[in-house]
Amino acid sequence: xxxxxxxxxxxxxxxxxxxxxxxxxxxxxxxxxxxxxxxxxxxxxxxxxxxxxxxxxxxxxxxxxxxxxxxxxxxxxxxxxxxxxxxxxxxxxxxxxxxxxxxxxxxxxxxxxxxxxxxxxxxxx
Ligand SMILES: [Zn+2]
Numbered sequence: 001x002x003x004x005x006x007x008x009x010x011x012x013x014x015x016x017x018x019x020x021x022x023x024x025x026x027x028x029x030x031x032x033x034x035x036x037x038x039x040x041x042x043x044x045x046x047x048x049x050x051x052x053x054x055x056x057x058x059x060x061x062x063x064x065x066x067x068x069x070x071x072x073x074x075x076x077x078x079x080x081x082x083x084x085x086x087x088x089x090x091x092x093x094x095x096x097x098x099x100x101x102x103x104x105x106x107x108x109x110x111x112x113x114x115x116x117x118x119x120x121x122x123x124x125x
Contacts, residue, residue, distance in 0.1 A: 001035055001038060002035065002036045002037055003033045003034070003067070004033060004034050004035075005031065005032070005033055006033055006034045006068060009032040009034070009068060010032040012081070013030065013032050013084050014027055016081065016088065017030075017088065019117055019120045019121070020085075020113055020116060020117055020120075022091075024091070024092075024093045024095050025091055025095065026095055029061065029062065029064065029095075030063075030064045030065070030066065030091070031063075031064075031065050031066075032065075032066050032068065033065055033066070033068070034067075034069075034070075035068070035069055035070075036070060038069050038070070041071070042071075043069050044068070044069060044071055044072045045066060045067060045068045045069060045072055045084075045086070045087050046066075046087070047067075047087045047099065048064065048065040048067060049062060049063065049064045049097050049098070049099065050062065050063055051097055051098075052098075055097055062095055062097035063097075064091055066084070068083075078114075082111075082114050085110050085113045085114055086110050089104065089105040089109060089110065089113070090105050
């Protein structure tokens with residue numbers, strides 16, 4: 001596996017967080033990376049974090065990474081935005097190093113957030 005910081009996706013992720021007012025997300029503690037060489041064919045992206053014990057042991061706060069796999073690049077831009085929203089929804093309100101599960105991070109909630117994002121974007125012109 002090879003990982004590379006993705007400044008373009010970082011900017012898009014930050015725009016989404018700000019537009020949708022996901023104020024629990026600490027932008028300085030979420031970083032977007034592209035990965036190459038994964039054998040999983042179906043995965044588009046995934047969210048990583050460090051657990052509570054590791055945070056305590058390392059004397060650090062929670063940190064999240066969103067990894068975008070090669071297949072992500074082939075999606076149309078709207079679908080890419082939905083994937084970004086999906087991954088952001090995995091980050092809980094506590095920003096504590098856990099995840100919200102797929103009962104909450106579901107197609108329906110992603111669609112609602114995406115529509116909101118599109119409408120906000122339209123208003124801005
Ligand atoms: Zn998910």
